[in-house]
Each structure stands twice: as C-alpha cells, then as structure tokens.
Amino acid sequence: MLMRRSGLPPCDQCVYVLICVICAASSVVEEVTRSCQISPHFYTTITMAGAALKRLMTEYKQLTLNPPEGIVAGPLNEDNFFEWEATISGPEGTCFEGGVFEAQILFPPDYPLNPPKMKFKSEMFHPNIYADGRVCISILHAPGDDPMGYESSAERWSPVQSVEKILLSVVSMLAEPNDESGANVDASKMWRDEREKFNQIAEGIVRKSLGLPPAPS
Amino acid sequence: MNTDISKLFSSERLTGGSLAGILLLLYMPLGLILTVLRIFLGFHVFIISCLLPRSWLIRRVVLRVMCLFLGLAISHEGLEKRDRAAKVIVANHVSVFDHVTIGLVIPSVVPNVWSLPAFMTWALGYTEMGAREGRRTLLQTLKTYFASNTLPITSLPEGAMTNGKVGLLKFSTWPFDLGEAVQPVILRVRRPLLGVNVESIGSSLWKDIFWFLFVPFTHFHVRLLPSQRRAESETVEDYSRRVQGIMADELGTKVTPFTSADKAEYIKRSYVYQPEASTPQPTPQQRTPSPPSTTPRSQAVPPTPTEPTTPGDAAVATRSDEDDKQLRRMVQQVNEVLPHVSEAAIRRDLEKTNCVDTTITNVLEGKIPSEPPETPERIEQEEVGGASAPSPSAPSPSSLKFAAPSFGRSSEARQMSYQERKEALFQKARRHYVEKHGITLD
Numbered sequence: 001m002l003m004r005r006s007g008l009p010p011c012d013q014c015v016y017v018l019i020c021v022i023c024a025a026s027s028v029v030e031e032v033t034r035s036c037q038i039s040p041h042f043y044t045t046i047t048m049a050g051a052a053l054k055r056l057m058t059e060y061k062q063l064t065l066n067p068p069e070g071i072v073a074g075p076l077n078e079d080n081f082f083e084w085e086a087t088i089s090g091p092e093g094t095c096f097e098g099g100v101f102e103a104q105i106l107f108p109p110d111y112p113l114n115p116p117k118m119k120f121k122s123e124m125f126h127p128n129i130y131a132d133g134r135v136c137i138s139i140l141h142a143p144g145d146d147p148m149g150y151e152s153s154a155e156r157w158s159p160v161q162s163v164e165k166i167l168l169s170v171v172s173m174l175a176e177p178n179d180e181s182g183a184n185v186d187a188s189k190m191w192r193d194e195r196e197k198f199n200q201i202a203e204g205i206v207r208k209s210l211g212l213p214p215a216p217s
Numbered sequence: 218m219n220t221d222i223s224k225l226f227s228s229e230r231l232t233g234g235s236l237a238g239i240l241l242l243l244y245m246p247l248g249l250i251l252t253v254l255r256i257f258l259g260f261h262v263f264i265i266s267c268l269l270p271r272s273w274l275i276r277r278v279v280l281r282v283m284c285l286f287l288g289l290a291i292s293h294e295g296l297e298k299r300d301r302a303a304k305v306i307v308a309n310h311v312s313v314f315d316h317v318t319i320g321l322v323i324p325s326v327v328p329n330v331w332s333l334p335a336f337m338t339w340a341l342g343y344t345e346m347g348a349r350e351g352r353r354t355l356l357q358t359l360k361t362y363f364a365s366n367t368l369p370i371t372s373l374p375e376g377a378m379t380n381g382k383v384g385l386l387k388f389s390t391w392p393f394d395l396g397e398a399v400q401p402v403i404l405r406v407r408r409p410l411l412g413v414n415v416e417s418i419g420s421s422l423w424k425d426i427f428w429f430l431f432v433p434f435t436h437f438h439v440r441l442l443p444s445q446r447r448a449e450s451e452t453v454e455d456y457s458r459r460v461q462g463i464m465a466d467e468l469g470t471k472v473t474p475f476t477s478a479d480k481a482e483y484i485k486r487s488y489v490y491q492p493e494a495s496t497p498q499p500t501p502q503q504r505t506p507s508p509p510s511t512t513p514r515s516q517a518v519p520p521t522p523t524e525p526t527t528p529g530d531a532a533v534a535t536r537s538d539e540d541d542k543q544l545r546r547m548v549q550q551v552n553e554v555l556p557h558v559s560e561a562a563i564r565r566d567l568e569k570t571n572c573v574d575t576t577i578t579n580v581l582e583g584k585i586p587s588e589p590p591e592t593p594e595r596i597e598q599e600e601v602g603g604a605s606a607p608s609p610s611a612p613s614p615s616s617l618k619f620a621a622p623s624f625g626r627s628s629e630a631r632q633m634s635y636q637e638r639k640e641a642l643f644q645k646a647r648r649h650y651v652e653k654h655g656i657t658l659d
Contacts, residue, residue, distance in 0.1 A: 049351075050352070050574070051553075051554045051577070053351050053352075054554055054555075054577050054578075054581060055554050055555070057581060058555060058557075058580075058581060060631075061624045064620070064621045064624050064631070064634065064635070065620055065621060065623070065624055066620055067618060067619055067620055068618075069618055070618075070619075070642070070646075071619075072619050072635070072638045072639045072642050074631070074635040077632075078628040078631065078632060079354060081351060087639050087642055087643070089642060089646050098646060098649060098650040098653070099646070100642060100643050100646045100647070112553065112554065159553055206650070207650075210643075210646060210647045210650055211647070212647070212650070212651070212656065215654075
C-alpha cells in the first residue's frame with residue numbers, strides 16, 4: 001500500500017537499502033565467524049586452556065624445585081598463568097658473563113601444542129634478538145612456520161619441549177650467537193667483523209642489567 | 218560405558234525422511250522470507266534485551282512474546298519449585314539458545330566459560346567472569362558476584378550440545394564448587410513436522426541460528442527440578458554426579474562418562490577419517506555404531522576397585538574392546554599434557570577415575586607415584602644446554618642454582634619464594650661482578 005503510493009523510485013530505493021543491509025549483515029556475520037572461529041572447536045579451547053594451565057603448573061613446580069643454573073622463572077602474577085617472567089644470568093666465559101637479564105614469556109591458550117613467545121625486557125644487543133627484545137630461536141617456532149628457511153624440524157617446538165629447555169636454549173644462544181639468522185643485522189655484522197666492539201657493547205649491557213655505572217672508557 | 222558416543226549427537230541436520238523432505242521443499246520459500254523478516258525482528262529483540270534490566274518482569278513478558286515471533290516458543294513447568302536460595306542453575310545443553318530460554322523463564326546471567334572475544338561475549342549475552350584466567354579466578358569472581366547480586370547464574374555444565382535423547386555428557390564441576398545450592402533445570406526441545414534437528418554434529422553457531430529462524434517454530438520446554446544441596450560427606454565430583462543422575466532420570470536418558478572434549482575429539486575424528494571410512498581401518502571405531510551389547514560381557518575383566526565406586530563408575534566395571542580404545546585415547550590425552558609420567562601409571566589411575574581431568578589433577582597433586590623416565594630427559598637437556606655452548610668454565614653448580622626448598626601450597630607463598638629467588642640471583646650476580654672487576658661503589 002505504502003509502496004504503491006510512493007511510486008517507483010522510493011520503492012527501488014527501499015529494495016536497494018534492504019539489499020545493502022542484508023549484504024552488510026551477511027559480510028559482518030561472515031567476518032565475525034571467521035575472526036572468532038566460532039566453530040565446534042571453541043569448546044575445545046576451554047578444555048585446552050585447562051590442560052595448558054595444568055601443564056604450566058607442573059613446569060613451574062619443576063622449575064622451582066630444580067631450576068637450571070642461573071635461571072629463575074615463574075608466572076609474573078598467578079592471576080594470569082600465561083604470562084611468565086624469566087631471569088637469566090649470562091653464561092660464564094662469554095661476553096654476557098655476569099649479566100642478569102629479564103625476559104617475558106607469553107604462553108598461548110593451547111600451550112603445549114603451540115610454542116610460547118619470548119621477549120627480553122632488559123636491553124639486549126645480540127644477533128638473534130630483535131631490537132624490541134623478541135627472541136628468534138628455532139625451539140620457539142612451531143614446525144611448519146619457518147621464517148628463515150633453514151631450521152630442521154628436529155629442533156623446533158613440540159609438546160615434549162618445555163620452558164626449561166627453552167631457557168637452556170636461550171642461554172646457549174647467548175653463549176654462541178647464530179649469525180646466520182640475523183634477527184638483529186647490526187649485531188650480526190658486528191659479531192662477525194668487529195668482535196672487540198661487540199664485546200664492549202655487551203659489557204655495557206651487562207653493567208646496565210646489574211644497575212652499575214658504565215665502565216670508564 | 219553402555220552408550221555409543223555417536224548416538225549422543227545428531228549426525229545429520231535433516232532426518233525427517235522423504236515426506237518431511239517434500240514438506241521442507243514446499244516450505245522453503247516461506248521459510249526464507251521468514252528468516253529475513255526474523256533477522257530484522259531479531260535486531261529489535263536484541264536492542265530491547267540490552268535496554269531492559271534483566272530482573273524486570275516486563276522484560277521477560279515482552280521478550281517472550283517477541284521470541285514467539287522469532288520462532289522460540291517457550292513453556293515452563295514447576296516454577297513453584299524455584300528456590301530463591303539456589304544461586305546456580307544447572308541445565309542440560311541442547312541448543313544454542315539454551316541460556317536465552319532459561320533467562321526468559323528464570324532471570325539469570327550466564328558466565329562466559331568459552332574463550333570468546335569480548336564482542337561475542339556481549340552480543341550473546343554472556344558475562345565475563347574471568348574463566349580465561351583459570352578456574353580459581355572464575356570461582357573467585359562468582360563468589361564476589363554472589364555477595365553483591367541476587368540474580369542466579371546459569372551454567373550448562375555439559376559444555377557441549379547433545380540431542381537430549383540418549384545421554385548426558387559428564388558435567389564439569391565448577392558450578393558445584395561454589396558452595397551454593399543448585400537448581401537443576403531440564404530442557405526439552407522439539408521441532409515438529411519438518412524433521413530439522415536443533416543441533417547437528419559439527420554445525421556452526423550461525424548455521425544453528427539460521428535454522429532457528431528458518432523453521433516455523435521451535436518449542437522449548439523448561440522444567441524446574443527441586444534444588445539440591447551438597448551433603449556434608451560428598452565431594453564436588455560426587456555432588457555433580459548426583460545432580461547429573463537426577464537430571465538424567467527426569468529426562469529419561471542415561472548418564473555417560475563422555476566429556477565435551479570427547480565430543481570435540483569425536484567431531485575431529487569423524488571429519489578426519491570420513492573419506493577413509495570405507496577402507497578397512499580400525500581407527501574410526503566410534504563412527505560405526507557397533508552396538509556394545511553384542512560384545513561378550515563374559516570376557517569383561519573387573520578392575521580392582523580400590524576406591525568406593527560411585528554410580529557413574531559402575532559402568533566402568535565392565536570392560537570391552539570399545540572401552541579399551543577409549544581408555545587408550547584418554548591415556549594418550551593425559552600423556553600429551555604430562556609427558557614425564559609413565560603410561561602405565563596413567564593407565565592405572567584412569568581405570569579408577571575414568572576422567573582425564575581427575576587423573577591429571579591426581580598426578581599434579583602427587584597422588585600418582587610419577588615414575589619419570591628421568592634419564593633420557595636429563596640427557597636431552599644436556600644436549601640442548603651444552604652441545605652448542607662452549608662448556609662454560611665449570612662453575613660449581615650448587616652456587617648458581619636458585620632452587621626453592623619446597624613448592625608453596627598457596628599462590629602467595631609461591632610468589633614470595635619466586636621474588637626472593639629472583640632477588641637472590643640478582644644480588645649474587647651483582648656482588649660477583651663487582652668483586653671480579655674491582656668496582657668501588659659509593
């Protein structure tokens with residue numbers, strides 16, 4: 001009735017608007033579905049988070065009672081068990097000797113299945129650590145994603161790895177940088193070509209991490 | 218386990234046979250128009266439900282009428298059994314609108330126990346209660362919530378939908394761990410004529426909602442049961458099982474030992490192995506509905522029950538091949554989480570508990586003597602730590618290890634110990650460095 005009286009153009013408009021709305025709604029719906037991954041699997045996610053929590057608790061216990069040398073690690077705040085902090089001392093006999101470095105470890109909700117992310121909070125200058133502190137080592141990469149294209153899947157993340165193994169790998173990375181995977185190109189180059197200068201910078205970082213004044217040059 | 222997991226869910230959406238198929242075809246144009254109209258009406262319902270406070274009677278009246286137009290017909294029974302003191306409503310899970318339905322009969326809030334993003338939580342009418350940070354946070358939040366609010370919470374402890382005709386999934390125990398009385402509610406859902414199932418396995422939320430809007434109507438029947446309280450001697454586990462038993466009796470279904478994780482696993486399996494189902498492969502055992510009654514009961518070996526068996530466990534006493542596979546899968550699940558515990562130990566405990574979660578808890582609490590394959594683990598660690606590193610000039614290990622004498626029972630104790638050890642590490646390193654380099658500090 002209303003449409004007939006108002007003539008064709010408005011009616012066209014109405015239909016047009018209607019189609020637009022439906023299109024928009026359907027694309028929104030699709031988008032939301034994709035981004036939220038509302039699927040039968042969202043039930044899995046909760047049980048996964050439960051499993052992750054339990055696993056993290058065991059690892060925390062183990063790291064508390066029998067930690068590797070020079071490492072203290074645990075959740076920053078137990079309200080959020082998925083964010084840990086690790087305090088790592090620089091390995092002896094290397095340029096990072098004596099330093100105490102703090103790093104943040106973020107676990108995914110499906111933790112043992114996917115690797116955590118690790119990021120140094122202390123200032124670092126190292127071929128395998130990005131300028132923002134992110135650590136680039138193979139054990140933190142799930143098999144499948146290989147940013148550098150040279151890692152063998154044997155040294156990648158798998159659920160049998162653990163926080164302890166990650167931390168030990170990080171210590172060995174500090175001791176012996178891998179200058180092939182240049183997360184920090186400047187550091188890589190300096191490590192290769194100007195070892196003296198690299199050692200000096202490392203020295204400065206160590207002092208800084210201990211809250212000591214920089215060495216008089 | 219007398220029930221086959223495949224019978225708990227509808228495998229197909231349309232199960233009406235040819236007559237219903239013809240009806241459905243004839244109905245299709247009308248259904249599509251109805252769907253479009255209901256999408257618009259749905260927006261209004263959504264806005265109204267956002268505007269009006271949950272506890273108002275008018276909200277329920279308006280929304281129930283509007284939901285009728287959306288195709289949700291709700292009837293209820295036993296509202297006089299509503300116990301004001303029961304702050305937790307426990308219902309079986311049969312459709313995506315369960316919480317809406319219950320909310321319209323008994324005003325309540327639904328804590329978000331799924332890891333949904335904030336927008337979805339809000340849009341679906343869930344309330345964020347911190348389930349993501351773990352069970353303890355959830356319980357804590359709920360307790361503070363109860364202290365200041367009178368509205369009860371609704372929980373669907375099955376965690377996953379079933380067709381509501383065969384069995385109830387194993388309840389998760391958090392609603393029973395709150396120390397509040399629980400009001401069990403049973404939901405029956407019906408869609409006459411067209412033979413369209415309310416749930417079907419592996420269907421997405423949006424498909425479920427589409428069918429809700431498409432069919433002429435879906436009838437929900439909500440029935441309240443007398444509220445239950447936890448008895449003095451009961452554990453949380455037993456309490457949840459008792460309530461589950463009561464609900465299953467009322468529904469005329471069975472109590473099953475399957476959990477929502479089993480459902481997810483089952484879905485995964487039926488997806489992954491579907492193409493191979495025809496080849497003689499033993500893996501998709503659960504798809505083929507092999508009636509367990511045919512398996513000879515005589516070969517059943519009763520396990521040695523060291524714990525008093527509860528009604529839910531009674532089914533475990535008889536073991537068949539089917540059960541064995543189920544058990545093996547559970548052993549594997551536990552092993553994935555706790556790779557350092559031997560399979561034999563896990564298996565022994567699972568035979569008793571028949572629940573992955575309980576077993577994991579048992580391991581963590583040290584009830585299971587964990588016989589870790591210690592040596593290979595240690596060797597591996599040495600490889601990781603030492604193979605590439607130029608072995609540091611042999612530091613005395615005891616001086617560098619910052620181990621705690623014990624793992625604290627409470628969160629605070631652990632936190633304290635952690636901070637102390639961190640500080641000790643730092644101070645020691647600093648002192649060492651200062652001494653070594655002969656720095657004078659002022």
